[in-house]
Amino acid sequence: MSNTPLFVGLDVGGTTMKAGVVDDAGRPLANVSLPTEAHRGQEFGLGRMCETIREAIRAAKVRPEQIAAIGVATPGTMDIPNGIILDPPNLKPWQNVPVRRHVQDEFGLPTAFQNDANAAALGEYWVGAGRGHRSMVLFTLGTGVGGGIILGGGQILEGENSAGGEVGHIKVECSRPRICGCGRKGCLEAYASATAVVKRTQERLEENGVHSALHDLPVAAEGMTARDIFAAAAAGDELATKIVEETAFYLAVGTMNLMHVIDPQMVVFGGGMTAAGEAFLERIRHHVREMVFPVLAEKTKICYAQLGGDAGFIGAAACGRALAAAALTPLPPR
């Protein structure tokens, strides 16, 4: 086993938290997942974070002294510079949790703190779809639409109030907008998340005279999923095809809007909905090409993420690594 520095990344989600040890080249050595159990309170949660980090170090079979830094990523709302979770809807009843301070004190190591979608974007940028590129916008397509923006040289666009890169909540419809899960109207997320895909489909199925194979689904207790709808579209169902096409269109609108604002070298889609595969991505690309500035239609890459559910902890580790690197840089001469 080499003596190069290693980093631990921890990705805290509403259901599980996942930690992994990552080497200096971004290769994960091992990772572990434990249930978050947010309902047990934030003191328990902080303990669970440290436990998950310790388990990851053990699973990687490395000496604790080899760990140079830690990075922790959590869902919003948050204060990134101060390392505090504020009032995240997915981690009730946590409030004002000093994550960075706690983990840093527990391990005595430089500890970075980051938004989970920003971390996932940095992970993809470092060793996933963005490897070798200069700048990138990530959209994560799941129950919501999240995202992160990496500017030239690997700088996360955090924003002044830790609200940068909230790409699911750009408004793309003003007339007759759909209501978003966030309570706002016309957000991209209200059209293009997996939840929105299901909701839009269910509304159409309830309309008179609509025929679709989706009517015949043996709907389980948890109901229809976006996966069912993409499968029906792949099998040629007309309604499902229309829904999928509209979803691709709205994602293209979001993509174009980010291209006209950020003009990144590439746009990457991650999250569960990427299971829809290459045909779906091609429809997104098609609509982007139809709408965006010609130079961007030609130049900007659009592709899927590559790290799956590991992007978060790898990106969190990258944040820890960047912090350690900054701390090690000698001060400039006076």
Add this chain to the structure above:
Amino acid sequence: MSNTPLFVGLDVGGTTMKAGVVDDAGRPLANVSLPTEAHRGQEFGLGRMCETIREAIRAAKVRPEQIAAIGVATPGTMDIPNGIILDPPNLKPWQNVPVRRHVQDEFGLPTAFQNDANAAALGEYWVGAGRGHRSMVLFTLGTGVGGGIILGGGQILEGENSAGGEVGHIKVECSRPRICGCGRKGCLEAYASATAVVKRTQERLEENGVHSALHDLPVAAEGMTARDIFAAAAAGDELATKIVEETAFYLAVGTMNLMHVIDPQMVVFGGGMTAAGEAFLERIRHHVREMVFPVLAEKTKICYAQLGGDAGFIGAAACGRALAAAALTPLPPR
């Protein structure tokens, strides 16, 4: 007269070009304007640029040796890093004009090149509305909607293809979108530019049963202006009030979208339409507060620009100044 370095900024527009000498604190010493006369061709145009710069130096009554750098700002399309105007709609028939190289060779001085709206944003950031702030988004409201994004520390978000900060061309309507001057559908510019305000008003005036003082305007050869409409609204005209309110709403949508992506410390509105005054700005703020994330509603400043038509050349000078500063920074020790 002191010996501190001075900078010349040149702002090339479709009708006139304006150059000014600016000191190290951003104070303009003098400025001159000459007609662009793009139709006379790009060789003439390059000569006119140098002539305008020389006139500005003369008007400022400074010694040419005091000029440390030059910055030139032009409308798009362009290749910023290479200093080339590509095919700008406002400067026909210019194509592939090596502006930076030409001006640099002519004066033998470090010469920066920048998009005009980006330069205006940097000017406002340096010594205008943004003075003392960390980051800023500028919307310029005129015949179109332009803009520029300044990130922490004064870095212009140029984008990978010189298309960053094209905030007028984010799509805010997908269902029944208006056609934009750029040929796209549903762009912010199609709702919120001065041109769009006039067009939307004229359409309503043509509807049956619409009463408005605007019907009685002594319309001059050039037709109704956005100023007429804002004046009618201020005088209580119902239709004009509705149009102004909708315009404020759409600008708030654009503002919110940029706040959710960039999360800047402030959003600034510049350009001719700011003549509408404080009441209009307050309506924009109202709609933003209604829609945006609560923390941003509380924290992000929204205000008018302060430099008027000088922002472009002052910002261009700031680009020259940054270039000179970068060139003068000693290399770090090995």
